[in-house]
Amino acid sequence: MLKVSFLERNKKIIMIGLIKRNFYKVYLINYILFLYKKRKKIKSKLDNLIYYIKYFSKKRKLNEVRNYSSFLKEKLKINLFLIKKIKNKIFEIIIKIPNFPFEEVKKNYKEILYKREIINNYKNKIYHWELGEKFKLFSTKKGAIISGNGFNVFINKGALLQRSLIQFFLEKNISSGYIEYVLPYIVNINSVYGTGQIPDKKYQMYNIDNLYLIPTGEVPLINIFKNKIFKESELPIKATTYTSCFRRESGSYGSKVRGLNRLHQFDKVEIIQISTCKDSYLSFNDMVNHIKYLLRSLNLPFRIIRLCGKDLGFTSALTYDFEVYSPGQKKWLEVSSVSNCTNFQSNRLKLRYRTFDGKIKLCHTLNGSSLAIPRIISAILENNQYKNYIILPKVLIKYMKIDKIY
Numbered sequence: 001m002l003k004v005s006f007l008e009r010n011k012k013i014i015m016i017g018l019i020k021r022n023f024y025k026v027y028l029i030n031y032i033l034f035l036y037k038k039r040k041k042i043k044s045k046l047d048n049l050i051y052y053i054k055y056f057s058k059k060r061k062l063n064e065v066r067n068y069s070s071f072l073k074e075k076l077k078i079n080l081f082l083i084k085k086i087k088n089k090i091f092e093i094i095i096k097i098p099n100f101p102f103e104e105v106k107k108n109y110k111e112i113l114y115k116r117e118i119i120n121n122y123k124n125k126i127y128h129w130e131l132g133e134k135f136k137l138f139s140t141k142k143g144a145i146i147s148g149n150g151f152n153v154f155i156n157k158g159a160l161l162q163r164s165l166i167q168f169f170l171e172k173n174i175s176s177g178y179i180e181y182v183l184p185y186i187v188n189i190n191s192v193y194g195t196g197q198i199p200d201k202k203y204q205m206y207n208i209d210n211l212y213l214i215p216t217g218e219v220p221l222i223n224i225f226k227n228k229i230f231k232e233s234e235l236p237i238k239a240t241t242y243t244s245c246f247r248r249e250s251g252s253y254g255s256k257v258r259g260l261n262r263l264h265q266f267d268k269v270e271i272i273q274i275s276t277c278k279d280s281y282l283s284f285n286d287m288v289n290h291i292k293y294l295l296r297s298l299n300l301p302f303r304i305i306r307l308c309g310k311d312l313g314f315t316s317a318l319t320y321d322f323e324v325y326s327p328g329q330k331k332w333l334e335v336s337s338v339s340n341c342t343n344f345q346s347n348r349l350k351l352r353y354r355t356f357d358g359k360i361k362l363c364h365t366l367n368g369s370s371l372a373i374p375r376i377i378s379a380i381l382e383n384n385q386y387k388n389y390i391i392l393p394k395v396l397i398k399y400m401k402i403d404k405i406y
Contacts, residue, residue: 017100021309039086099344102318114304127328128378129259150264164399169269178240183220191223194349196315213246217270218367230353237274260374267373273366280364284340298393301325315341324379338368
């Protein structure tokens with residue numbers, strides 16, 4: 001959430017950044033500053049009122065003086081109400097303004113930064129949902145019977161493949177310095193507000209009794225550190241978790257929802273870093289290289305895309321999407337997004353650090369999927385399929401104790 005003082009100092013830069021991400025309600029910036037100046041004027045009146053109330057309250061003998069003091073107290077109440085009303089209005093507007101992008105982010109087109117291709121020469125490739133049925137690995141039909149459309153049941157070797165991927169990702173994350181946490185899947189409104197899902201994604205989340213099912217492991221993982229002041233020497237903080245994730249995915253339709261493409265409940269391994277403001281770019285590159293390593297280890301064709309301004313998430317200033325190629329569907333599927341949220345989340349969460357010279361500054365927060373399990377499974381099945389079997393990535397053999405699925 002932006003601070004008014006920051007808006008005053010950087011008004012022009014902020015407006016340019018917001019337009020870059022197709023957020024054209026930049027008039028809100030001027031309105032916020034107008035409200036802020038109005039609040040300052042009322043605050044100045046308040047200070048004068050408080051002074052005179054104290055002055056006249058001491059003169060207890062004269063009825064006229066006492067009456068005037070009562071009159072001033074009534075005016076004080078009115079002005080306190082006006083200040084509260086303006087403060088709430090500023091807050092109501094400012095929480096709807098997204099983070100503004102880094103300079104290298106383009107306005108309307110995304111850029112392919114890296115591409116890795118692998119060719120499986122088997123020609124008669126079929127969709128992963130057909131492979132799932134053929135080899136009895138998963139069933140969205142059973143998921144629909146239990147819960148409704150958009151739910152899935154992994155079966156036998158399909159369940160083993162999911163569990164093996166989770167274990168592989170967690171072990172690699174931990175060996176790269178990430179601390180593992182096991183976290184609640186249900187969080188309160190303050191947690192989803194702190195990481196920026198509210199108000200932006202409020203209606204994409206499932207809520208129960210004013211609590212929310214997590215849309216991503218990032219939400220509880222970053223909230224562990226809420227209200228924390230780190231020493232600069234303690235940063236970066238690196239943390240990882242495996243969770244189920246829950247999303248309404250309203251508006252999804254057609255081929256996008258077939259098979260494992262888009263589910264209301266899916267499993268994901270998440271990584272986050274909490275960094276100093278000057279080192280968040282280094283943390284970002286570290287996370288990008290880590291995801292690249294995971295996808296190379298699985299021997300999958302993938303590409304890295306820098307998102308343009310209009311495609312950035314609400315909290316992000318810079319995002320790289322990782323997409324794996326689905327030869328059955330003949331399209332690219334997003335399996336990870338690595339985002340630098342700068343101080344957007346930490347401002348909401350009061351997540352700070354003390355510099356070596358004693359100053360208190362806001363941390364920068366970063367998050368990334370490592371990785372989203374269902375689409376990785378669909379990519380493994382489609383890329384490694386042959387007529388009567390599916391070859392497993394070598395790195396998964398030690399977990400699955402087999403090298404092929406028959």
